Amino acid sequence: MTKLQLLSSLGLGRNCFIRISWGGFRTISSSTAALTAKMSTECYTFGPYKIDPKEVFYSSPLSYAMVNLRPVVPGNVLVCPRREVKRFVDLTVDETSDLWQTAQRVGGGLECHHKASSLTFTIQDGPQSGQTVPHVHIHILPRREGDFERNDEIYDAIDVKEKEMQETLDLDKERKDRSPEEMSREADEYRSLFL
Amino acid sequence: MTKLQLLSSLGLGRNCFIRISWGGFRTISSSTAALTAKMSTECYTFGPYKIDPKEVFYSSPLSYAMVNLRPVVPGNVLVCPRREVKRFVDLTVDETSDLWQTAQRVGGGLECHHKASSLTFTIQDGPQSGQTVPHVHIHILPRREGDFERNDEIYDAIDVKEKEMQETLDLDKERKDRSPEEMSREADEYRSLFL
Numbered sequence: 001m002t003k004l005q006l007l008s009s010l011g012l013g014r015n016c017f018i019r020i021s022w023g024g025f026r027t028i029s030s031s032t033a034a035l036t037a038k039m040s041t042e043c044y045t046f047g048p049y050k051i052d053p054k055e056v057f058y059s060s061p062l063s064y065a066m067v068n069l070r071p072v073v074p075g076n077v078l079v080c081p082r083r084e085v086k087r088f089v090d091l092t093v094d095e096t097s098d099l100w101q102t103a104q105r106v107g108g109g110l111e112c113h114h115k116a117s118s119l120t121f122t123i124q125d126g127p128q129s130g131q132t133v134p135h136v137h138i139h140i141l142p143r144r145e146g147d148f149e150r151n152d153e154i155y156d157a158i159d160v161k162e163k164e165m166q167e168t169l170d171l172d173k174e175r176k177d178r179s180p181e182e183m184s185r186e187a188d189e190y191r192s193l194f195l
Numbered sequence: 196m197t198k199l200q201l202l203s204s205l206g207l208g209r210n211c212f213i214r215i216s217w218g219g220f221r222t223i224s225s226s227t228a229a230l231t232a233k234m235s236t237e238c239y240t241f242g243p244y245k246i247d248p249k250e251v252f253y254s255s256p257l258s259y260a261m262v263n264l265r266p267v268v269p270g271n272v273l274v275c276p277r278r279e280v281k282r283f284v285d286l287t288v289d290e291t292s293d294l295w296q297t298a299q300r301v302g303g304g305l306e307c308h309h310k311a312s313s314l315t316f317t318i319q320d321g322p323q324s325g326q327t328v329p330h331v332h333i334h335i336l337p338r339r340e341g342d343f344e345r346n347d348e349i350y351d352a353i354d355v356k357e358k359e360m361q362e363t364l365d366l367d368k369e370r371k372d373r374s375p376e377e378m379s380r381e382a383d384e385y386r387s388l389f390l
Binding site for chain 1 (some may be wrong): 268294299313319320321336340345349354
């Protein structure tokens with residue numbers, strides 16, 4: 001029996017295997033605290049906006065992943081290049097590779113964590129495709145049977161949230177969304193998945 | 196004045212610059228014929244289905260791009276890993292990098308060719324996200340102002356086409372879509388963009 005078969009027999013799917021292969025069975029809390037402290041000193045921008053590092057739960061040399069102001073489904077997050085790049089075609093080879101390896105890892109971890117069974121990955125690349133913040137970002141959405149009556153309704157929801165996100169990131173407007181504390185707690189939870 | 200500024204002053208955008216940097220100003224027809232002949236000897240599968248190499252217009256060591264049976268918008272194509280892989284998380288690091296570098300190049304070329312101004316990139320990763328053919332594939336759609344009344348309607352169209360594609364690829368069903376000749380002509384046209 002392979003390690004994967006063993007995990008499957010324990011009721012753990014393919015994506016859960018990935019998490020275990022990264023994190024093992026060690027105690028996570030102290031590591032998470034250390035990582036949170038380290039990441040809190042980093043600077044993350046999202047187009048013209050500065051992102052609170054407490055809302056970032058994963059980072060790689062060229063990319064980072066953050067929780068969402070108004071998630072469409074549980075685990076709906078964004079993965080972005082660290083460098084401010086408006087269009088996908090403008091990413092370097094290394095940035096493209098790093099961005100999608102990050103998305104692959106983050107998607108796999110969150111699908112498992114939220115007990116979902118599929119994922120939607122979307123880039124709205126340019127204003128005519130629905131992009132509102134001019135900084136490349138991948139929407140990742142864990143999916144499960146019947147989460148939307150019609151599958152494509154999720155994209156309508158993404159479009160609405162994309163516009164709301166831009167408005168809310170505008171510092172001139174009052175923030176009426178999830179509190180920074182709530183988002184920070186979610187980021188802490190996700191951060192521990194990728195140790 | 197930089198080369199890009201010069202091209203911009205001639206009315207050629209960023210993506211067009213990419214094409215020129217690949218293809219230069221040489222005569223394309225003989226090169227296209229040679230490439231078409233070379234690619235026609237290759238084998239491409241899409242899940243359980245065999246793809247006619249005449250419908251493939253770009254290939255890299257680990258990925259390929261093909262025209263669509265029923266494109267949602269002009270230039271709507273699919274980019275797939277050569278290896279049959281059901282879920283995105285199952286791609287190797289090299290496959291992930293190659294797939295998205297292919298998508299970046301193909302998207303940039305087709306956006307320019309179709310005089311579009313944005314792109315939609317989507318992976319429906321798993322059946323609960325709308326995937327019908329169990330082989331990772333990126334939908335690429337060149338976008339322009341007002342192509343859909345509401346931006347997210349394009350995803351509804353993708354979902355419809357995805358189901359139709361599965362049905363049509365089923366060899367037990369009669370093909371009532373675009374003819375192989377029509378698709379082959381489109382692939383020839385696109386092939387010349389990436390020489």
